[in-house]
Amino acid sequence: MAKLWDKGKNTDAMVLEFTTGNDYAVDMNLVPADILGNIAHVRMLHKIGMFNDQELDTIEQGLIDILEDYKQGKFEITPDMEDVHTAVENALTERIGELGQRIHLGRSRNDQSIVDMRLYVRDMLLQVTVAALDCADTILHFARRWWDTPMPGYTHTRPAMPSSMGLWAGAIGEQILDDLMLTGAAYAMMDQCPLGSAAGYGVNIKIDREFTSGQLGFARVQNNTLAVQNSRGKFELAVIQSCQHLMIDLSRAAADIIFFSQPELGFITIPDHLTTGSSIMPHKKNPDVLELVRAKAADMNGLATSVASMLTGLVSGYSRDLQLTKEPVIKALDITLASLQIMKRMFEGLEVNDKKCVEAFTPDLFAADAANEGAIQKNIPFRKAYKIVSENLDKMQMGNPKLIFKSRTHQGAPGNLKVEDAHKRLDLHRLAITHRIKTGDEVIKRLLTKTSQGGQDKPAE
Incomplete structure (x- = not known):
């Protein structure tokens, strides 16, 4: 199988194996893309006068036929081919002769x-x-369906504040x-x-890069x-x-x-x-x-x-x-x-198990709420309210989990998710x-x- 870079000199078999690696297998993913790129390139070469109409038609048909073989599982890339570019060009040359060897003009692998x-x-x-x-x-x-199911919110994987499903x-x-x-x-x-x-x-x-880009539907060159x-x-x-x-x-x-x-x-x-x-x-x-x-x-x-x-x-x-x-x-x-x-x-x-979500609530989940409320109601700094709550955690009253949807109504909170x-x-x-x-x-x-x-x-x- 001829390599695109073959200059007629022998290359060590171990070098060929090492440099090819599994590229030939990876490139099976790229066969359709390589064929599309080839078609766009030869159309550009035709546009600048490197192929006549009949030659272009022959090349296009050959490439389309190779793609059809690929879709039917009849096209493969073997290790001696190295990559998809060699495999496609060689397959094309086998089909249409020397004309297939001309498609690489103005291009590199x-x-x-x-x-x-x-x-x-x-x-x-x-x-x-x-x-x-x-x-x-x-x-x-899912969020919209279960928007009003309260559940504990966690930080450090420990219960922290009221949240919702x-x-x-x-x-x-x-x-x-x-x-x-x-x-x-x-x-x-x-x-x-x-x-x-x-x-x-x-x-x-004098290639036309804009033409090729347009053929392939790129946004720009x-x-x-x-x-x-x-x-x-x-x-x-x-x-x-x-x-x-x-x-x-x-x-x-x-x-x-x-x-x-x-x-x-x-x-x-x-x-x-x-x-x-x-x-x-x-x-x-x-x-x-x-x-x-x-x-x-x-x-x-x-x-x-x-x-x-x-x-x-x-x-x-x-x-x-x-x-x-x-x-x-x-x-x-x-x-x-x-x-x-x-x-x-x-x-x-x-x-979702609504009952277990609610049952998981404990009084200390409302500690931050109590600090906020204490600061506002007593008109004291939040830091003082925080300390008061922290010193009385054993006396915390259980809040109503369902009320979080009324108390947390600012944008993005449980009561105002704006899922829409x-x-x-x-x-x-x-x-x-x-x-x-x-x-x-x-x-x-x-x-x-x-x-x-x-x-x-x-x-x-």
Whole structure:
């Protein structure tokens, strides 16, 4: 199998094996993106006169056929091929002859690899965003349903102040929406076309980078060709970090559910179908799903650290270190997508025990309330009122948990959660993401329709 960099000299087999690593397997994720990038590139070469109409038609058909083979499980990348770029170009050459070897003109595997990752990551970030919106929607509905169920609030895992099931769940839903600001920023970074940067220093051909960018539906061309290369890995790190924030919030939610559902508290019950069992203890109903979400959040921290460490100290331009930044971001996106989907399922099944939530209240949960009330009623400094309460904790009177919804009515408190405002934010996010997905689908449809059949025609606005 010919390598794209083959100069006719023998390379040590151990060197080839070591430098390839598992890149060939990782790159199976990138086959559709590589084919789309190839189609856009050859259309640009056709536009500047490097291919005639018949040649373009032959190349486009060959690439479309390879994609169809991939979808049917008939296309594979083997270790001797090294990567997706070699595999696709060689497969194309086998189909259409020497013409297939001409598609690399004005391009390097460097910018080809970057565009593959950006196309792949853009699509995956849209999927993650949809999953995050679905998860947040479910959690916010849970908050609205149980908004008036009082429960103890905890600090340091110890009872602290009156809270509510709605406040707890609403917090998780809003945190996920906040996380999507970072996801959006990561998407914007990835939504820049790198093609034409070649190995970081441009090419001596009058290529049309704006045309290629438009074909692939990017928001803009990433201008400076060296900046394109230097952004490799760094943009991937931003994506991992956006996933990291989502996973931190899912991990906390998972830990909370484990804590609240333990038999000693029993505020929440995890239904049997969302638990697993023990090989020795017949009675066990284990929250394995939640424990694995916690573990996967920790794994995410490792992925971010790994990529950041790879980038530190690199000189400008491409270094082979950057090959290893692909797999962590692919794994991060897979982890986040699966975790959002399973946590949505978890919140759909959770059962709340109102009685146990109320029974868990003790007089000292109202100590801070008593200090506030004492300071106001006696017109004394809060610090004095605090001391009076602290010296009389054994005399504290039990408050009515249900009254917290009348005493805590400022914005965001248990009695005024404004869940409807969070839902409005969610709906705006969903409207934007729906439009972005529709636009992306149209781009792919045009790329997979041959130019001779109107593939480069843009739909009417």
